[in-house]
Amino acid sequence: MPQSSPDITHEDICMALEEWSFGFARIDPQLDHATQYVYRAVYHAGELSYPGDIHVDWYTTVDVESGQARPKGNDSMKLRFIDVASGDRAAPTQRLYRTTGWAQNLRSTMLTFLSWTQSPPLCPECESVLVHRSGTNGFFWGCTAYDGGDGCQYTAPTAAYSPFEA
Numbered sequence: 001m002p003q004s005s006p007d008i009t010h011e012d013i014c015m016a017l018e019e020w021s022f023g024f025a026r027i028d029p030q031l032d033h034a035t036q037y038v039y040r041a042v043y044h045a046g047e048l049s050y051p052g053d054i055h056v057d058w059y060t061t062v063d064v065e066s067g068q069a070r071p072k073g074n075d076s077m078k079l080r081f082i083d084v085a086s087g088d089r090a091a092p093t094q095r096l097y098r099t100t101g102w103a104q105n106l107r108s109t110m111l112t113f114l115s116w117t118q119s120p121p122l123c124p125e126c127e128s129v130l131v132h133r134s135g136t137n138g139f140f141w142g143c144t145a146y147d148g149g150d151g152c153q154y155t156a157p158t159a160a161y162s163p164f165e166a
């Protein structure tokens with residue numbers, strides 16, 4: 001079992017986010033459901049890789065009201081990757097537990113994500129990029145050419161293409 005970490009401060013978080021050149025900024029005031037600080041970066045993978053912008057959102061453990069780390073418990077930090085054009089997830093959301101190695105876990109998750117955007121999963125039927133959609137039975141990979149049901153119908157389970165270890 002990994003050791004639980006001491007409270008993670010706002011300063012710790014800023015240090016951990018500083019290394020990413022695409023620049024995280026706090027967006028929590030725009031999310032009315034957020035009870036913790038949320039940081040967002042806009043990432044663009046570039047030509048011949050993931051098309052369009054991705055919002056990389058990091059949900060922290062810092063309470064919006066107090067600015068202090070929230071009480072320990074079942075809360076965790078998480079990284080969410082949103083395809084800006086469709087609002088679907090570009091990759092499955094990743095949880096990062098509040099353990100002593102949290103900053104290293106954040107770094108390795110980011111590196112995995114960045115490398116994965118260089119060759120995102122493509123639909124075997126039409127070669128459009130796949131996105132991680134939410135449905136009545138949970139998340140699945142769907143085709144960006146789905147077009148509200150008129151287009152490509154290809155789907156696959158999360159495990160089929162996840163860039164992250166289960």
Ligand SMILES: [Zn+2]
Pocket residue numbers: 123124125126127128143144145152153154
């Ligand atoms: Zn397709």
